[in-house]
Amino acid sequence: MMKHTKLLLAGMLVLAPSFSSALAAPLVATGCEAKRQDIVQQIDYARAHGNSHRIAGLEKALSEVNANCTDEGLLAERESDVRKKEQKVKERRQELAEAQADGRADKIIKKQQKLEEAQAELNEAKRMLNK
Known part of the structure; x- marks a missing residue:
């Protein structure tokens, strides 16, 4: 019996730090609550x-x-935004392909920049899905 008690106490001492850190970690707000918190902070x-x-x-x-x-x-709303941004990336890829087919370096560079901007907007929209 004493052996089991010591083993149980040792296990509790090992696990205690992980429980206390889990309790100390703040919960991250999502959805409307996160939006409220962001506005209040602003x-x-x-x-x-x-x-x-x-x-x-x-x-x-x-x-x-x-x-x-x-x-x-x-x-x-956020899912709809992601779909719109995905469509924009698709269009920008097509525009880049057309510019590459024409072979004009200035247009290729411009279309590449627009594609990168569209991809950054898509990445941000995807990030917002989890917020």
Whole structure:
């Protein structure tokens, strides 16, 4: 019996740090709550810098989020945004292919830059899916 108690205590001591760190880690807000927190943070920043016009706009945005935001609706918007950005990347790839077929270096460079911008926008839209 004593052997089991010592083993149990040793196990608890080994696991205690991982439990305490798990409890200390803050939960990351997602969806509408994350959007609310972001707006509140921006309001605090605007107040700290005396930007009354920005505060008014952000307070209106916060009111809209509080009244109308649902996690399901926000996710649907973000998924739609990803689909639009994917379509834009597809179009930019086609434009680049056409420029490459023409062989004009100046157009190729311009189309490559537009493709990279579209890909960056798509990556950001995908990142927002999990926020």
